[in-house]
Amino acid sequence: MSTTSLYADALRRSDADLHRALGDLSTEDLRTQPAGKGSNPIGWLVWHLTRTRDNISSSIVKAPPVWESGNWAARFGMDENIPRFGPADVHQFDPKNLETLAGYFDAVAEKSLAIVEGLTDADMSRMVESTLPGRPAQPVTSRLAVILNDNIQHIGQVAYLRGLIREQGWY
Numbered sequence: 001m002s003t004t005s006l007y008a009d010a011l012r013r014s015d016a017d018l019h020r021a022l023g024d025l026s027t028e029d030l031r032t033q034p035a036g037k038g039s040n041p042i043g044w045l046v047w048h049l050t051r052t053r054d055n056i057s058s059s060i061v062k063a064p065p066v067w068e069s070g071n072w073a074a075r076f077g078m079d080e081n082i083p084r085f086g087p088a089d090v091h092q093f094d095p096k097n098l099e100t101l102a103g104y105f106d107a108v109a110e111k112s113l114a115i116v117e118g119l120t121d122a123d124m125s126r127m128v129e130s131t132l133p134g135r136p137a138q139p140v141t142s143r144l145a146v147i148l149n150d151n152i153q154h155i156g157q158v159a160y161l162r163g164l165i166r167e168q169g170w171y
Contacts (some may be wrong), residue, residue: 021159043095055131057112
């Protein structure tokens with residue numbers, strides 16, 4: 001199995017876990033902050049991991065993020081130049097509804113998988129500029145690791161929060 005095949009398989013598995021965790025959550029479930037203001041609601045976690053994946057995968061091929069090319073800012077009722085959401089601000093993010101949130105995730109997942117599947121082993125050591133100001137360039141492998149780490153971490157949080165909110169497991 002090639003490096004890109006292994007990575008694509010890991011992404012597909014984590015994507016399926018996210019869809020299972022989201023299940024039939026309501027818009028209110030997506031907005032709920034279980035520990036009060038400052039805690040991350042499910043909707044924000046999904047949007048954050050999707051934005052991270054969108055920005056990094058787009059930077060690997062020097063293409064506009066899906067956020068821009070798919071007019072997702074308008075779909076979420078946000079400015080295209082979105083603010084950074086700190087702990088005191090996460091309650092301001094509105095996921096709109098499960099269809100919008102999952103639609104953005106699915107569009108990014110499709111694009112990022114196509115990017116990964118188009119990479120060669122030689123691409124893996126190519127340097128890519130960070131999507132965050134002041135951070136050094138990193139090899140493609142490191143940028144891809146950030147996506148996978150973000151997915152695993154935040155999808156686990158989503159599944160846990162679903163259990164808290166719905167008082168039921170996700171499997």
